[in-house]
Amino acid sequence: MIPAPAFLSNPERFMAFSRWAAPMFGALAVGLALAGLWLGFAAPEDYQQGDTVRIMFIHVPAAWMSMFVYACLGVASFLSLVFRHALADAAAQAAAPLGAAFTALALITGSLWGRPMWGAWWVWDARMTSVLVLFLFYVAYMALRAALDDEAKAARAGAILALVGVVNLPIVKFSVDWWNSLHQGASVFRADGPTVADVFLYPLLLMALAYMSAFGSLWLVRIRGEVWRRRAEALALRAARA
Amino acid sequence: MSAVSVLLARETALAWGKGGGPMVAVGFYAGVATLLPLAVGSEPERLAAIAPGAAWVALALAALLSLDRLFERDYEDGALDLLTLSPVPLEIICAVKCLAQWLATGLPLACAAPVAAIALGASPQLSGLVIACALLGGLAFSFMGGIGAALSLGARRGGLLTAVIVLPLFVPPVIFGGGALASLEAGLPWKAGFALLGAYGAAAVALGPIAMAAACRNALS
Numbered sequence: 049m050i051p052a053p054a055f056l057s058n059p060e061r062f063m064a065f066s067r068w069a070a071p072m073f074g075a076l077a078v079g080l081a082l083a084g085l086w087l088g089f090a091a092p093e094d095y096q097q098g099d100t101v102r103i104m105f106i107h108v109p110a111a112w113m114s115m116f117v118y119a120c121l122g123v124a125s126f127l128s129l130v131f132r133h134a135l136a137d138a139a140a141q142a143a144a145p146l147g148a149a150f151t152a153l154a155l156i157t158g159s160l161w162g163r164p165m166w167g168a169w170w171v172w173d174a175r176m177t178s179v180l181v182l183f184l185f186y187v188a189y190m191a192l193r194a195a196l197d198d199e200a201k202a203a204r205a206g207a208i209l210a211l212v213g214v215v216n217l218p219i220v221k222f223s224v225d226w227w228n229s230l231h232q233g234a235s236v237f238r239a240d241g242p243t244v245a246d247v248f249l250y251p252l253l254l255m256a257l258a259y260m261s262a263f264g265s266l267w268l269v270r271i272r273g274e275v276w277r278r279r280a281e282a283l284a285l286r287a288a289r290a
Numbered sequence: 291m292s293a294v295s296v297l298l299a300r301e302t303a304l305a306w307g308k309g310g311g312p313m314v315a316v317g318f319y320a321g322v323a324t325l326l327p328l329a330v331g332s333e334p335e336r337l338a339a340i341a342p343g344a345a346w347v348a349l350a351l352a353a354l355l356s357l358d359r360l361f362e363r364d365y366e367d368g369a370l371d372l373l374t375l376s377p378v379p380l381e382i383i384c385a386v387k388c389l390a391q392w393l394a395t396g397l398p399l400a401c402a403a404p405v406a407a408i409a410l411g412a413s414p415q416l417s418g419l420v421i422a423c424a425l426l427g428g429l430a431f432s433f434m435g436g437i438g439a440a441l442s443l444g445a446r447r448g449g450l451l452t453a454v455i456v457l458p459l460f461v462p463p464v465i466f467g468g469g470a471l472a473s474l475e476a477g478l479p480w481k482a483g484f485a486l487l488g489a490y491g492a493a494a495v496a497l498g499p500i501a502m503a504a505a506c507r508n509a510l511s
Binding site for chain 1: 437441442444445446447448451454455457458459461462465466468469486490497501504505508509511
């Protein structure tokens with residue numbers, strides 16, 4: 049992780065890099081998603097789940113991304129808090145809505161998948177509950193940043209909250225697992241089966257890479273937008289003082 | 291050392307004094323415990339099934355209610371600026387403030403908790419554990435909630451923001467405490483949940499002040 053931020057911590061280099069990298073990642077994401085969806089729809093129906101198994105190709109990568117983006121948010125917040133680097137803060141600010149969107153997508157598609165499979169839109173299963181709490185962390189982070197007028201203060205407060213979240217998320221995960229084993233409900237869950245057949249595995253991996261590239265592209269675009277916005281604000285301030 | 295004890299006396303007096311002090315939290319708690327049977331129905335067996343859990347959730351909400359007074363008043367009248375100038379580290383000051391908050395709301399709530407639980411139909415044998423959980427959980431609620439209160443200093447609609455920030459942080463203690471109570475009522479081993487609640491409370495007391503002090507310094511900068 050260290051060499052990439054060190055290289056990109058120079059704003060000039062970052063802007064030059066992201067100018068090309070963002071559209072490239074975007075094109076890569078479209079290509080991978082097209083291939084993944086094609087394979088996904090070409091895959092045979094699951095013998096138990098029927099057609100609904102295809103929701104997996106949308107749902108599972110979104111759930112993976114929801115955690116990956118929070119890790120990115122945590123690293124960016126740490127760099128911004130310790131080194132007071134403006135780009136790191138822009139990166140943290142830009143990552144949060146994307147992470148919240150992935151988390152919401154995972155929750156919504158999970159709910160749509162749960163209705164035909166378990167007969168319920170929502171089940172208080174350990175994984176679903178901890179993803180819901182993860183979503184709350186994203187919401188709290190965005191609400192905190194939106195509520196503080198002073199941008200520098202909002203940045204540091206947000207970074208502190210993100211790091212508190214990094215410490216707390218494993219505990220939340222553990223507590224929810226513990227709670228679920230305590231309140232063992234009717235076992236609506238059959239084991240997903242640790243082995244996924246190759247016909248399902250390849251589209252799943254392709255979609256995961258597509259999500260990852262899409263996140264990379266959107267993240268860079270949002271950081272660029274944030275840099276431009278701050279530059280415009282600084283120029284406006286300078287013009288107002290003159 | 292005397293600076294800390296003076297500070298504790300001041301904070302406790304402030305928390306007990308103007309603005310209702312413990313009465314607000316206890317009143318809210320009593321209100322929830324009273325409205326609950328009216329909403330879900332008064333059949334004893336239905337109430338008894340949810341009584342310990344309901345009493346526990348009401349406790350978490352009541353702890354949330356008094357959080358916005360933790361730093362806000364000192365921040366607005368400049369007392370927090372003066373406190374940061376003192377030779378006592380800001381982390382200790384934040385910890386003392388949370389401790390005073392716990393003395394003023396956690397302790398009275400812990401005394402009220404078994405009464406509410408029994409009124410809702412929980413068995414009286416639970417009372418000991420209800421009090422112990424309320425004391426330990428109140429510590430976790432105060433110190434974790436303090437992080438939210440410190441972070442939302444200077445924000446618009448600070449009270450609502452505090453609630454949003456604190457909600458996910460309250461998940462583990464609510465689960466551990468509720469789990470211990472439910473286990474004891476079902477005759478299962480309850481010590482695991484209680485020990486985990488204690489661990490979470492201890493971690494909150496140890497680590498919470500660091501985050502609170504960082505947030506306070508940021509708000510005052």
